[in-house]
Amino acid sequence: MKLFSSNLNLAIESSCDDFSCSILKKNDSKINIISNVVYSQDFIHGIYGGVVPELASRNHIKSAIPAVNIALSKANIKLKEISLVSVTSGPGLAGSLLVGLMTAKTLSYALKIPITAVNHIEGHIFSPFLNSNIKEVFPFIALVISGGHSHIYIVKSHEDIKLIGKTRDDACGEAFDKISNFLNYGYPGGKIIDELAEKGSINAFNFSMPMEHSGNFDLSFSGLKTQVISEINKLGGPKHLQEETVFDIFACLRETIAKILYKKVMSVCEYTGIKDVSISGGVSANSRIRSIFLESGKLNVFFPEPAYSTDNAAMIGYTGYFKKPVDPIINKEIFYNINAEPSWEL
Ligand SMILES: [Fe+2]
Known part of the structure; x- marks a missing residue:
């Protein structure tokens, strides 16, 4: 599909606990990010050990207009110059999605400019190509x-994006968060565990890899989380662990998750014969996951810049250029029906 001809895109992402607004510009076939503003709520949800949906949407209400204003001002662009709006419409938390959607639909309607509704995961899939000289080479595998x-x-x-495998229970980031929370090391667990794992030994514990020989491309992380918690309890529980033991647990957990992901992606690559792999999402910033893929030398692996690993509107704007625009006047019925799709699967 050709890129949408309109060149200045204001994108909004609010599917979980971050509210982000980005301004993008398209020149010929090149898409540039002019500004990308993210209002993080980690400090709000950290005390609960995870995202509280009600708090996330309520805080998005406070962030929405400032995020748009700051993104415009950083880009040195006036609102009237914007010619396209892109917004995440799913999957995600319903209340959180609705705040971003209503902000975007209001801008589209008031400015009489088209809108594109974007799948959040699709945004992640293409995030390694943001602000990058790496061109999309189809087909590729996306983790x-x-x-x-x-x-x-x-x-x-x-x-043409087809799901070939997914977790049957917890996401890998959820496993990091839950173990960090169980040991009272805070939220978000992935970042904390990645840092402290450097001080531990990967040989201290031997955690098995669920679904390793499943014969399909699905994943599972709930069983691994249970193994780790059971090991901690055998050692007397979270309050009785030496700091060194916690570091060892973090190192072994991170190593096991990295190996599970690497082996599963390798099996997909062997099955399909595809060697180009995009790895995205917040956990793609994990240093061991990056190194296990990069050091293998068997794959062409693309990671997003750290700023575009976590949720951001730039990836939504980028993907939005490839979607069919909906005009709020000409396509009135379709426009009115753009809604939150909390379970939208690609
Ligand atoms: Fe995300």
């Missing part, structure tokens, strides 16, 4: 890993 997703896709084009 999306975060607190909410552990999905593997075959991507043949912007219109």
